Amino acid sequence: MKRYSTLKDIANALNISTATVSRALADRCDVNQETKKLVQEEAKRQNYKPNPIALRLQNKRSKTIGLVVPEFKSSFFPMVIAGIQKVMDESGFQLLITESQESMEVERRNLKLLENNMVEGILISITREGENTNLYQELIDCGIPLVFFNRVSSKVIASKVVIDDYKRAFFATEHLIYSGFKKIYHFSGPEILMVSKERKKGFLDAMKKHHLEVTDKSVLTAGVFMDKGFSAMQLLIDKNDIPEAIFCFNDPTALGALKAIKEAGLKCPDDVALVGFSETEIAQLVDPLLTSVEQPTFEMGETAARLLLKQINQTPPPEVETVCLLAKLNIRKSSINTHKG
């Protein structure tokens, strides 16, 4: 590796001790102005930079935090990461990023890797396979704080950052109801994820509030990817059980449904209106433009990172807290009722 200038180099050059050099560079008051100036000049000349590794060893702090995300494909997590990075750069922390590929086993490997790297804390969004509850708890118990974001553990007590899925789902459904649709279905996400449950609950409660019929056919489990949305819609078309509108678990699901609708010769929103969730950039590219709930991704990253730093830096650590970020319903063409009025 490149040879870096050290305190000793400066000390030797000036024939003084490293201790004095250290003090001078820390700009402490108990050092001669003259010496201080000489040291600082020599440091600049040698392009001296403190060795972060030595500092970490001495302070017994890795100044590193770990991150586990399920995937990199969609732009959701990358944007969250950008938010995390910003906070970490500001506070001099390194970020170790790992990808669980939606696999619980890979997630366990990742967490071990992070532990071996002595991360001071971990940010995690769990897989859709389920949660490694015991492992999370172990890590917390042995002094590595966890902060969950987006896809959070339902069993472990820790700080969490979520968006108000329930409310947004409720409002999104109400938006369809107020638009005049009556036969409204929900394409739900993986049962195991809390976000799925919340969104489904929001849907059901909104329907209930407005006294609209909900049968056991009203909710189809459609997973997180496009193909599932496609096949769920296909199923409805085959059964000729076509709702006026569908509130989908996320954008890919909605886009899959859209594809099936188009292929069947139907039109959106004329025959079936759609509402997505997550506001992928695709929502603004498809025809018709997709109504979707926009999540504050960057902000979610920032918030989770700040929460974690608080857990790490404060003694005693602060109470865990759950932050609920506001999301925004972007109403576009796919949910316009063309029959109304």
Place this chain on the structure above:
Amino acid sequence: MKRYSTLKDIANALNISTATVSRALADRCDVNQETKKLVQEEAKRQNYKPNPIALRLQNKRSKTIGLVVPEFKSSFFPMVIAGIQKVMDESGFQLLITESQESMEVERRNLKLLENNMVEGILISITREGENTNLYQELIDCGIPLVFFNRVSSKVIASKVVIDDYKRAFFATEHLIYSGFKKIYHFSGPEILMVSKERKKGFLDAMKKHHLEVTDKSVLTAGVFMDKGFSAMQLLIDKNDIPEAIFCFNDPTALGALKAIKEAGLKCPDDVALVGFSETEIAQLVDPLLTSVEQPTFEMGETAARLLLKQINQTPPPEVETVCLLAKLNIRKSSINTHKG
């Protein structure tokens, strides 16, 4: 931070010296089998893990490499990062990720940050504003190898990973020509990027080879984002100078053009055929499905990472090399000639 078990802890527990413990754990032959076994058991009991920070300090190796990407929004760079991560995890390196936000100044800050973190090498894809040539050269000169990928420096001598932009652009254009289109335009990327130049050159040469007319109107600079593709197409529509087909610098540009085409009441591919580049997942979601050049993103990350590790680990460092990855033209509906035959 969490307290970790150290060699000293094990040594104390067994009343032996840390040196012996160290040797036993390294499974060296010059240590009593009996002692070795005791040590290994005690290590396991205490859940001992070597402190990576201490190792880094002792070996004078940060075991860290840095990464600079222009942006996180599209899925391109995240996928590359996934490939890099894989290689780094395998070789025990940490990855420090930074985002230049397409700004040369932020890029400079990022590079300084990486240098201060003593990275042993840097992977970089430059901004579309231009290249910090001098800084790249400085880093290389002072012993930090750089490997460029995707958006590479044209001036600095270093290992590079690119896709065969020229050839792919050439073939993509030929695909349009063979489909029977004659008036073919090119929406070009930022002039400063080598990829732009290569793709443009591929377009021009293909046109030339087939003796098709190329005027100074045939190539419009449209940037990298959707809005630029939109306005470029808008301009052509306003001037009523509408080509039969357009080979676009990338998918967003093509999608922007598509939007303008639709809004003007025109149809794709009937009125204007389109070919994109980069194979974003959106290509398979829009109507019509977009013909696009698929880049091996994950593989690009892996390759760049391996190249960098070679530069870091071999002494003397190997010759720089440029790896050209193969890309694939996915032909879809947007480039079908509906008038032909």
Place this chain on the structure above:
DNA sequence: TTGTACGCGTTATCAG
């Protein structure tokens, strides 16, 4: 076969 001593780069403590 095992223990002692040192150095990696830094800061804190204590003595001068």
Place this chain on the structure above:
DNA sequence: CTGATAACGCGTACAA
């Protein structure tokens, strides 16, 4: 005001 020393955790040369 400044210098010597120890400590962080590890590996290793050298001594026993």
